Amino acid sequence: MEQGPEPSTINLQPSAVWKALAAVPDPEIPVVSITDMGMVRDVTVDGGGRVQVTFTPTFSGCPALHVIRESIEQAVRALGVQDVEVRSTLTPPWTTDWINEDARERLRQYGIAPPAPAGEEQLIQLDAEPTRCPRCSSLNVRMTASFGPTLCKRMYVCDSCKEPFEGFKSV
Numbered sequence: 001m002e003q004g005p006e007p008s009t010i011n012l013q014p015s016a017v018w019k020a021l022a023a024v025p026d027p028e029i030p031v032v033s034i035t036d037m038g039m040v041r042d043v044t045v046d047g048g049g050r051v052q053v054t055f056t057p058t059f060s061g062c063p064a065l066h067v068i069r070e071s072i073e074q075a076v077r078a079l080g081v082q083d084v085e086v087r088s089t090l091t092p093p094w095t096t097d098w099i100n101e102d103a104r105e106r107l108r109q110y111g112i113a114p115p116a117p118a119g120e121e122q123l124i125q126l127d128a129e130p131t132r133c134p135r136c137s138s139l140n141v142r143m144t145a146s147f148g149p150t151l152c153k154r155m156y157v158c159d160s161c162k163e164p165f166e167g168f169k170s171v
């Protein structure tokens with residue numbers, strides 16, 4: 001963006017910013033965007049074309065926080081915005097319920113068991129959430145580690161097809 005602010009940024013609508021953010025991939029799961037994951041909580045554009053984006057990281061223990069921050073900033077700057085502020089908030093904490101339906105399906109196709117909706121989980125709170133094998137849909141799965149490569153995920157193995165896979169921790 002060498003050319004300086006475009007006159008159009010004065011009339012920038014928050015919806016345009018949301019659209020740009022919808023193209024920012026989750027740094028850990030490239031098949032979904034940060035908006036698919038429900039991470040972007042608020043977008044404001046003031047009269048001077050200054051943009052403020054508030055996001056909630058999926059898990060506070062997740063790495064790549066700075067990657068998300070920079071990706072958001074870049075996506076907004078690509079709209080011709082010069083003044084962008086990216087804030088992170090942990091209140092309210094991110095919940096797997098914020099993941100949109102379409103993204104759940106893509107997570108499954110990617111080989112990550114989507115989290116059970118929290119409402120379902122509450123009914124069986126004393127038990128582990130029902131996690132299905134993303135390959136064969138079997139419920140005959142075992143958790144092999146309480147978290148995977150990151151704190152966001154758990155590692156499972158399917159006893160039906162013997163495939164290991166990652167699942168989300170429902171929070």
Ligand SMILES: [Zn+2]
Nearest residue numbers: 133136158161
């Ligand atoms: Zn399986």
